Amino acid sequence: MAAGLLAQGYVAQRELATAAFLALRLQRPLFLEGEPGTGKTEIAKTLAALLGRPLIRLQCYEGLDLAGAAYEWNYARQMLEIKLGQLAGDDLFAPRFLIPRALLQALQQPGPPVLLIDELDRADEPFEAYLLEVLSEFQITIPELGVIRAAEPPIVLITSNRTREIHDAVKRRCLYHWVDFPSAARELEILRLRVPGAPERLSRQIVAFIQGLRALDLYKLPGVAETIEWSRALLELNALELDPETVQSTLGVLLKYQDDIARVQGSEAARLLAQIRAEQGHG
Numbered sequence: 001m002a003a004g005l006l007a008q009g010y011v012a013q014r015e016l017a018t019a020a021f022l023a024l025r026l027q028r029p030l031f032l033e034g035e036p037g038t039g040k041t042e043i044a045k046t047l048a049a050l051l052g053r054p055l056i057r058l059q060c061y062e063g064l065d066l067a068g069a070a071y072e073w074n075y076a077r078q079m080l081e082i083k084l085g086q087l088a089g090d091d092l093f094a095p096r097f098l099i100p101r102a103l104l105q106a107l108q109q110p111g112p113p114v115l116l117i118d119e120l121d122r123a124d125e126p127f128e129a130y131l132l133e134v135l136s137e138f139q140i141t142i143p144e145l146g147v148i149r150a151a152e153p154p155i156v157l158i159t160s161n162r163t164r165e166i167h168d169a170v171k172r173r174c175l176y177h178w179v180d181f182p183s184a185a186r187e188l189e190i191l192r193l194r195v196p197g198a199p200e201r202l203s204r205q206i207v208a209f210i211q212g213l214r215a216l217d218l219y220k221l222p223g224v225a226e227t228i229e230w231s232r233a234l235l236e237l238n239a240l241e242l243d244p245e246t247v248q249s250t251l252g253v254l255l256k257y258q259d260d261i262a263r264v265q266g267s268e269a270a271r272l273l274a275q276i277r278a279e280q281g282h283g
């Protein structure tokens, strides 16, 4: 599994690869929680590519409801057919009037897709109750039409940034994995894959600097997404290694809160750089 993911450009921790493997074998949803920018969304895309399955993505947001997530009735078309007199009374809720959204699409798709329910913590809690039927039975009950069940269960990934706790009932139906920041070695591997043009020495310094930042008490720690972005930014600037001026002028790629930037700028950055240089030596 880890090797398959790697071939698609995703560097997975062993525990994550195992969790993904088991989710597939046991046909259970995989629930991924973790810091922002640590590859939660990306692994769904990677799995879809690896398995040759379509990816259906449900981005959660406040106020997301059935109509946005599962299905809607096409009222306009219903009205039109009523006006045109094309409709026998009980036909009003015929399948042709149904507009499937992500969840229903995932159940109806022949050859099960990867269904990504992204950032579930952004949706309201009542929505989770609705998800239970989908996650445990792989079916949706439409009062006017009956039960629609997947011929083969989709591969479900749920992510959360843990801005609030997801209900136990949802978690119990899933395999759970906490996506942590990668180790320095793994992060360097990710950089090699994602920013192949970067000089090795620079990449090592970038990783060491970012790992150092994550040890600080900042409001928002930089994720892997920021590591990649910073590396690309430094390449654009033709930097060969980290120096105080370059770090100073590019901190906004890494840190998105002025308090964090103020905290790191200057002496803290200089201290990290000195430490990195001491560890890596000159030359």
Ligand SMILES: Nc1ncnc2c1ncn2[C@@H]1O[C@H](COP(=O)(O)OP(=O)(O)OP(=O)(O)O)[C@@H](O)[C@H]1O
Binding pocket: 009, 010, 011, 012, 035, 036, 037, 038, 039, 040, 041, 042, 043, 159, 161, 190, 194, 224, 225, 228
């Ligand atoms: N293990 C990894 N291997 C390869 N690339 C990775 C890995 N982790 C993160 N990335 C890269 O980092 C970027 C951010 O990842 P992703 O969007 O999946 O994070 P996320 O955990 O979903 O973040 P958020 O919580 O902000 O949605 C992606 O562009 C992805 O390419």
Ligand SMILES: [Mg+2]
Binding pocket: 040, 041, 042, 118, 159
């Ligand atoms: Mg994401």
